[in-house]
Amino acid sequence: MVHVLTRGGNVGLAQAGLTGPVVVTLTWTPAPGVDADLSAFLTTGAGKVRSDDDFVFYNQPSAAGGAVRHLGRSARGGATVDQVRIDPAALPPDVEKVVIGASLDGAGTFGGLSGLAVEVGPEGGPAAVRCELAAGPETALVFAEVYRRGPEWKVRAVGQGFTNGLAGMATDVGVSVDDEPAPAAPQAAAPPPAAPPVSTPPVSTEKRRLVDLEKKLATTAPQMLSLVKTAGVSLEKRGLGEHTARVALVLDISGSMAALYRAGAVQRLAERVLALGLRFDDDGVVDVFLFGKHVHRPEPGLRLEGHQQYIADLTQQYRLEYDTRYGAAMAAVRAAYFGDSRERVEPQPAQVPVYVMFLTDGAPSDKSVATRQIRSASFEPVFWQFMGIGPERQFSFLQRLDDLEGRYTDNADFFAVAQDDLMGRRPISDDALFDRLMTEYPDWLRRARDRGLLLR
CATH class of the missing domain: 2.60.60.30 (sav2460 like domains)
Incomplete structure (x- = not known):
């Protein structure tokens, strides 16, 4: 009954x-x-x-x-x-x-x-x-x-x-919900229109996820909450406040990186990339790829749980290697997200873009492979943010990749920072770092949609 x-x-x-x-x-x-x-x-x-x-x-x-x-x-x-x-x-x-x-x-x-x-x-x-x-x-x-x-x-x-x-x-029923900002008072002259948003998921769903995320971080990881909010300010300025993307962190593990790992510079950067991952990615996980002579993909990826010791644990598990192969790392990333790393001459569209943070301290040994990979990847909805740690003059190859001709769409950006910018007495501020990480990504998103690389 x-x-x-x-x-x-x-x-x-x-x-x-x-x-x-x-x-x-x-x-x-x-x-x-x-x-x-x-x-x-x-x-x-x-x-x-x-x-x-x-x-x-x-x-x-x-x-x-x-x-x-x-x-x-x-x-x-x-x-x-x-x-x-x-x-x-x-x-x-x-x-x-x-x-x-x-x-x-x-x-x-x-x-x-x-x-x-x-x-x-x-x-x-x-x-x-x-x-x-x-x-x-x-x-x-x-x-x-x-x-x-x-x-x-x-x-x-x-x-x-x-x-x-x-x-x-x-x-x-007493659950605390962040108040919406009050509408601004009317001005004598209307401000210029904001840049059109590039976010794609339904506002109600993504906004609710972000509210829930901040509530969780407030009690479990207050330091990460501060980073997530700082990242959010940078994203809001670019119309990316409710944007969804998959996030990957590609780390150089060649021997010359040893001092940067010991000093905590890589850990500091990883935490900033995790903040982006928590903002961008529905599952809150940053996929990690390591490259030297070989390419490794640690499991699980970088996530909130255990993030403070993540890089230290990686260096215990993976020894530093004696080569630097960008091309091999890029091929592994493309295979992971798009099924293979073959050369492409036609668009390979997808629903969700991939944002790749690529960290290195020197030039690769497989320049021709890396060049072919970045050109083929221009037919895929993946953006490559290259960051070199060291004097800018030692990254002429990354600058060439950034300016490479013959691509379906410009799919990369590059900037260099000194170790002191990450771990010095006056390091680059978090908001300035997030701004640099987002310099070209919003424009790439619009181009990717215009060229049929993104389906929504």
């Missing part, structure tokens, strides 16, 4: 035959450009979360030691389902309610989604409770809540809507 609840209706879990963990399932049929994301909030008797850790969603998939766990989205026939598992017996005594809601991913309203339904059932079993709710102009909606009433756990159909999306729903 399925218990059908309308708005405000409730039923005991035991009465519905649910005596263990339950799975709450949201079902809908996506509309063009509109999708939904399920969330859960663990609240006290006052109806508020104890902290932001009580917010369960796709990027923070569990709370209370796993008592509430986001199971993710999947397809079911022509519909989409998003699920959360709740184990009432495992919830802390001060959690009296689990609020189940969803917000829209993309433009539109919940009224524009068909087949909208919420079901509650046992793990792996059929629905025992179904909540039937009407939707209209809402962009976020609380569908149901699993709550404690004395010794009993019950489920209620709610139907509380919000027209200000996830922020409104989350704020209602």
Whole structure:
């Protein structure tokens, strides 16, 4: 028997035959450009979360030691389902309610989604409770809540809507959400128009991800939060505030780099590249490639967890080598992202661009190979940011790559810094470094779209 609840209706879990963990399932049929994301909030008797850790969603998939766990989205026939598992017996005594809601991913309203339904059932079993709710102009909606009433756990159909999306729903239960900046006062003369944004993902999705990222960093890695915010300022100036890209860090491990690794210069740069990776990349991982005589790809890549010791751990695992082969490293990067490193004469488009930070302290031994690689890579949506550590005069080859003719599109930039710029008494500031890393990338993105290298 399925218990059908309308708005405000409730039923005991035991009465519905649910005596263990339950799975709450949201079902809908996506509309063009509109999708939904399920969330859960663990609240006290006052109806508020104890902290932001009580917010369960796709990027923070569990709370209370796993008592509430986001199971993710999947397809079911022509519909989409998003699920959360709740184990009432495992919830802390001060959690009296689990609020189940969803917000829209993309433009539109919940009224524009068909087949909208919420079901509650046992793990792996059929629905025992179904909540039937009407939707209209809402962009976020609380569908149901699993709550404690004395010794009993019950489920209620709610139907509380919000027209200000996830922020409104989350704020209602006490999750802190960064305020939007206030609109500027009117000026006598309108400022010149900003550069057109080059970001491509839906604003609501990416903005929410960045808010969630900053909340996580505030408690787990405050120093990295500062770098991510500094990177964000540089990106916003260039219309890249909500841009998505894959990020790679290519590191020279030739013997001449030894002093730079010991001094911490490479670690400092790696942390700045990680800040870009956390801003740009959905999975928050920077893919790492090492090159000397050979090319290596350490797994896992550079990520927030363990980032402070990442370079030190690499140098323990990989010995410095006696050669410097740019071309081999570039071939490995191209093969990793585009399937092979062969010479190309036609565009190879993709959905998401790749930003490559390439660090070295000298010229390569395979110049002809590197030249062919950068020319072939110009047919792919990959941008090469070369950075030399040392006097600029010793990087004439990188300057030639930067200015190389015969490419499908200009796909590289180069600048040099001294070791003192990274680790000296007055090092280059983080905002200045991020500005240099973004000098040519925005213009390359526009060219790449114009030339059909990017599909969105």
